[in-house]
Amino acid sequence: MTDTYDPATDIVDRIAGLTPGSVTHATRHQREKVADATQRSYDALFDPALPDLSLGDRLLVALYACTLSNAPALATHYAERLASIDVDRAVINQIAQGSIGTQEPRLHAMLVFTRTLIESPINGDKAALERLPAAGIPTPAVVALAQLIAFLSYQIRLAAGLRALQALNATEAA
Template sequence: MTDTYDLSTDIVDRIAGLSPGSPTHATRHKRDKVAAATQRSYEALFDPALPDLSLTERLLVALYACTLSNAPASAEHYAERLASSNADRAVIDQIVQGLLNESDIQEPRLRAMLSFTRTLIESPIDGDKTALERLPAAGISTPAVVALAQLIAFLSYQIRLTAGLRALQVLNATEAA
């Protein structure tokens, strides 16, 4: 496997607003191997063929994690991806507007996933055995629980990475001025 990949598809660069040739882009790609691994993780976690969690469920979790984390550029990306899905538009709108009341979600599986997302994003210490047990109780298989936890961990990483890159980009622009 090669460590080169199509830069035009790099989701972190797009969300962070990095342009090839910019100082921040150059800094990020000094370790292109890491950038490529991050992109491959994104592609794997959002592969429509991934079993146990539907792509729509994963995208809703991503949108919710980004909204809870106050990451509007990331949230916009996942909202755009959801636009062509069969997701409940009312749920999408409530997430985007920060008005989601998880208890109003009729689907127990989605309600449990979004509640677990909130727990891991806002209070990871509470992501204990009790929080985990709510997922199988809602009909979520063990492999799906593992995939969900991996997805939320990746989203936390992606959100922090893009925020750091945006901050570095502002710093570079300030120093250049």
């Protein structure tokens, strides 16, 4: 995890296609501490040293959340990160296509929970939570998973909103 915020590595700016000097970039960075906090959250949630869930599991959950949310640029980002840590390419491809049925039980349970929270968060109830420990996922990992999915939902919506704002700004400038 980085100690200082580096705008050049800001994932949301990169995924949304924001460039310094653009109106949308300036709007997003009016409150730099929010952009900084978003990037620091990303860095923390995907820190390889984070306990309870492996980096591979966290990235697979991220890929699946982006696939379900029709966020192809973010899905590509997470697939590339997965490929860089030598996760089985067949697993990456299956999850990128939305197929989770053949995954091992622990990963399958995490992906089903991801789908529940992304597609129908009201169904993320006690019963949905209890399926995770039943699949061998300890309580600290369940908490980490829920935090990760909440962040991904925010990141996906933020990037989509910034892209829409950028398109609007480009239309108005034309």
